[in-house]
Amino acid sequence: MxxxxxxxxxxxxxxxxxxxxxxxxxxxxxxxxxxxxxxxxxxxxxxxxxxxxxxxxxxxxxxxxxxxxxxxxxxxxxxxxxxxxxxxxxxxxxLIYKVDYNPETGKGNVIVNISYVDKNDFDDAIDIIEKASKVSISPKIALFDEDSPLIHVPAGKVGIATVCSITFDGVLLRNRIPVKPAFGGILEMNDWKPDRFSDLISYSGTSIDPIKIFLIRQPTSVLDVLEKGSGRILANMRTIPVSAAERAQGVLESLAKSEVGGMFEIGGENGNVYGAPVDTDMSGVVVAVGVNSIAAVGEAGIPVNTDPVSTIMKYEDLFLP
The missing domain is CATH 1.10.10.10 (Winged helix-like DNA-binding domain superfamily/Winged helix DNA-binding domain)
Incomplete structure (x- = not known):
């Protein structure tokens, strides 16, 4: 050899x-x-x-x-x-190492996804994003025009930043909790409660971000979840040591109080969380992803392109639409 x-x-x-x-x-x-x-x-x-x-x-x-x-x-x-x-x-x-968001002050670096919509579709897209914030990470967004010095925005488009769920990993790490992104997938919802993952892609086994793959396939029904409480949304799972689960619960609860929420479950004692496999001595942390609102925009027939886990932004620079 x-x-x-x-x-x-x-x-x-x-x-x-x-x-x-x-x-x-x-x-x-x-x-x-x-x-x-x-x-x-x-x-x-x-x-x-x-x-x-x-x-x-x-x-x-x-x-x-x-x-x-x-x-x-x-x-x-x-x-x-x-x-x-x-x-x-x-x-x-x-990007995880660059997160320094402090849930107590509501300030610091968070990871964001960047999506692009036509200017003519912008108003309709923002209306949907606002309504779909309940199945996303944060209701806050940032906007970028074509002349933005921060990111490249194609002609005729508007860039929309949404908070990425991988921010959770960064916050856990800053609290000295070892964390590893495991899977991105489609999570079935029934009566506003998560049921099980119907599809999973490992973060370590793909050349494209798993959430981007699912966005391209468009297998979600976020609009149905918003209307009826049942359907399919995007979620991901990271793993942490079982010994850190209780501490992680407190950290994630403090995140939710600061408008960065979406955590569903910490568990895996039976070997899985909502059907996603969890290794021995590890706990799985399942979180709804920040681009669920963007998936809803696509479901409404509005063309949208997204780069998940795109870059870092100060959370205080985001705003409510």
Whole structure:
């Protein structure tokens, strides 16, 4: 088996070759590798290129350089999927560490989702978001125009920030409670009470945020929940040590008093919470997600695009619509 460090360099060389619109030589590859933080000389690059040629991943065009083959493109795509699997959970963990929201003062950094709607649909979308706040994390939002210096907003759109439920993980961590995002899923509701998860995706096993996947599939019925108390909403689960469950309950109750709520259950003594598996000696914390209000907008037929777990904002900069 090839050394993992060599494999990483081979993948990066393939990536450089695939990004070129013409055959590229060893010297140019070595220069670009240097720009990307790899200390690999031209001679070493030639050695790696011979390995790629032998595997059929690259094709040599005489002195002009190499291009990637169809087999190499397939191999690169699989490698990039592996990178993206790491990226999703790494990105989430990075934002979790930046949360410093204090429920007693109502101030500090929270994680937000960013959604985009057409300006012509904005008024209708805001009406729905306001009504759906009871199945979301917080009733507060922030708005961004096309000229916003904070985030890129496409022409003709309005950006809408909603509080993300991963904020809970950050608050738990700041209270010295180890926490790990576990699943995102569809939670069945009956008579305003959670029943069971009908679908789950692990945060550590997908190259796309699980909540974004469900938003694209549109399997929710948030509007039915708002009208009848029964239907399907988005929720996620994180795990904490059983020994920290009582303390976590107090922390999450203080969050709810500060308008950051949506927590359903802390448990898992029987091995699951609402059907979501929980490891031995761990408790699962199930929370409704902040984009349930956005899911309701989509259910109403209003086109909306969302980037869950997008960035950090000061909670005091958000407001009631």
């Amino acid at each position: 090839t050394d993992p460090q060599i494999e990483r360099k081979l993948i990066e060389i393939m990536r450089i070759i695939s990004e070129s619109d013409r055959p590229i030589g060893a010297r140019a590859i070595a220069d670009e590798l240097h720009n990307r933080g790899y200390n690999l000389g031209e001679r070493a690059v030639r050695y790696h290129l011979r390995i790629l040629d032998e595997r059929g991943f690259t094709h040599k065009h005489g002195y002009n350089g190499r291009t990637i083959t169809s087999r190499g493109a397939e191999e690169l795509e699989e490698a990039l999927i592996g990178d993206r699997l790491d990226f999703v959970i790494t990105h989430i963990e990075d």
